[in-house]
Amino acid sequence: MASSKLSPCLIFLQLIFLLFVINPANAQLKVGFYKDTCPQAEAIVKKVMDQVMKVAPSLSGPLLRMHFHDCFVRGCDGSVLLNSSTGQAEKDSPPNLSLRGYQVIDRVKTALEKECPGVVSCADTLAIVARDVTVATMGPFWEVETGRRDGRVSNFSEALTNLPPFFANISQLISMFRSKGLSVKDLVVLSGGHTIGTSHCSSFTSRLYNSTGKDGTDPTLDSEYIAKLKSKCKVGDQTTLVEMDPGSVRTFDNSYYTLVAKRRGLFQSDAALLDNSETKAYVKLQSAATHRSTFFKDFGVSMIKMGRVGVLTGKAGEIRKKTCPPPNKLPTHHERGPKPIKRKHSASYYVHRVSESLSTRISKILCGIFLTLLFIIGIAAFISWLSLRPHRPRIHISSFSIPGLDQSNGFENAEIRFNVTARNANRAVGYYYNSVEAFAYYRDQAIGSTPLVDSFYQEPKNTTILYKVLKGATLDVNNDRWKEFRNDRGLGTVVFRLDVTAMIRFKVSTWDSKHHRMHANCDVAVGRDGSILATSKNKRCPVYFT
Structure with missing residues (x-):
């Protein structure tokens, strides 16, 4: 009996050994992660997205933003896709209410599950879709690193505190991007994603009617542009959609920077790019370019960096078979099972139980000692890694x-x-x-x-x-x-x-x-x-x- 009680502990120790020794924690994102388990993954995504873009090209902007919104809350773990029966998930939070295209992600995931059941994560699906809608709108191509796993938590309030608001100033924007390991250049480059897509009037009408300039307008916004926006957006308008990059809303290009340089950025966060020397220089550089300049290359580099934020890899998280599963039912304290049946035992039974209990205690002590040593070794290894990991030149x-x-x-x-x-x-x-x-x-x-x-x-x-x-x-x-x-x-x-x-x-x-x-x-x-x-x-x- 003692050996049977010891075996779960031994099994656990073996699992720990396999996790930390045989299979070191080197499960990182990489290009071609699914080349053996689902070699057609990216081709399947592209096929579905080509079909979608033919009939609904206006979804390119929202689908690109969905990956951004996912990565900035809990990292790129697909948590923005989770549903909540009580309306307390990320997607229910005000910053995410304008996101569209969830049914497209479901359609892509269904196609992937049909070919490779339980292999490709929802988080990776979002990353590949973001790249493919960019290419579909004549934007840049970049190799998407894959290997992310899906998170199990989605929190309403975390979207409010982690997503950069459209009214943010440059200091707030820089701080929020740096908290995700992204640079000032990443901020101004990724802002260029506003070259495709639309926005509701409610996201910027404060600049038209409730600011510090003449007649309540924002003095940092071009006066002619103000007149055009006022003709479309009346006070209190919550439904009208306005192009973020008028004239090329469905074409991914660098004209966004031309608009910002002319003080025609739609949001306060767009105008804020002119309030910092580094971001302003990049805006001026791209607005002066007569062709794509470095923006396309820069955008691909920054998207790859953003795609690494807070990822779950290896054994962390899970691979969801559906993009938007309902939350699992949790047991409540008042739920009780049937009352246990009382049994009477002989004296020899209790003697055996005492002996068995002693063996169990010894096994637990050994487990505790081993795990403590393992923890100390892990901390030492982590400190060594921090001191030796190379920094870039x-x-x-x-x-x-x-x-x-x-x-x-x-x-x-x-x-x-x-x-x-x-x-x-x-x-x-x-x-x-x-x-x-x-x-x-x-x-x-x-x-x-x-x-x-x-x-x-x-x-x-x-x-x-x-x-x-x-x-x-x-x-x-x-x-x-x-x-x-x-x-x-x-x-x-x-x-x-x-x-x-x-x-x-x-x-x-x-x-x-x-x-x-x-x-x-x-x-x-x-x-x-x-x-x-x-x-x-x-x-x-x-x-x-x-």
Whole structure:
């Protein structure tokens, strides 16, 4: 009998061992997560979405927003899809009442379940659908990382406190995005999703009738645009829909930034992008572009980052077979089963029970000791991971200049001089740099490139300065391009982008990682004299890996 009582504990210990030792907690998101279990998953989603977009293209905006709203509350776990019989789920909260397209997600999930029962999560379904509606509206394509599992909790109040409101100022927006591990650039890039979709008048009428400007209007909103909006939205209007990006509401493009730059962003949160130097610079950069510029690439990168927020992987969560199941019935305290039947036993029975109880106690003590040791080891491993995990290189532009920019024939001897600093902020992790190169862009067109250094090793807590001059064969600037430079100079600012790429390996003690391709995108502006402006000097460049 004692051995039978011990076996559940041993089974539990074996499960713990398998979870933490045999199968380390490395279940992360990755591209192609379903390649073995459901290889047609993304093709199935695309087929359904192509059919939907042909008959209901207006759902593109709401379906893109649904993924955003899901990730900002409890992480990307599909909790925005859960129903509540008492109206207390996320989808019942005011910020989510404008979401549409739940039936589309149900349709996609049904198709997936038919092909691969119980394999593809609702959270991954939302992420893939968001990408596919973006592509369907002529937007960018990005590889969706999958492997998310579905959450079991959906809370009305959490949507109120976690979703950025349409009336938020720039400080609130930055704070809310940073709380999700997203940068200021992610904020301004993801705001560009407002290029598709519509909004109810109630989301912005306070800017038309109840603000601080003339006749109660918002002084940060263009007066002509105010007149157009007032013609559509009367006081108290709760039903009328207005295009967020008039003229291209069903086309994913960068015209949203043109509207914001002209003070025609529909929401207060759109206008707030002009109240911060970094977000304003990005708005100006994209609004000045005559083509897609970097927005499409940036949007894909930021969507991938957002898709990693608070995900459940490995054994956490579940894989829901339906997107919107009702809540499970919970037992209540007043529910009672049948009364137990009283039995009488012999003395030998109770002697045996005492012996069995002693064996059970010993097994519990052993279990407790083992689990305590396991907990201590886990804490130690976690602390070690925190101290050793590599941080990304910190890339800054310390100087950037174009001598002779004030001369009309300066293109004959044109050159670009720049200093880039690469900082290793890690305490115990070194970097091996290989094939470090720099690429210069103007209006998103390459104008020069050059190797910076072949290879070098950077010690922890060390800064390396990389200096280079682009000229001659490494710089492609003709008379027409020089005129464009000087035209921008006449407006006070010439904007360039310097991209630094390298192959990097991380070194921890005697262990080396595999190679990773690093990309640093540095937007830099020069003034009339050709020298870097103060707003760009020593500015940290966004870094990502592919």
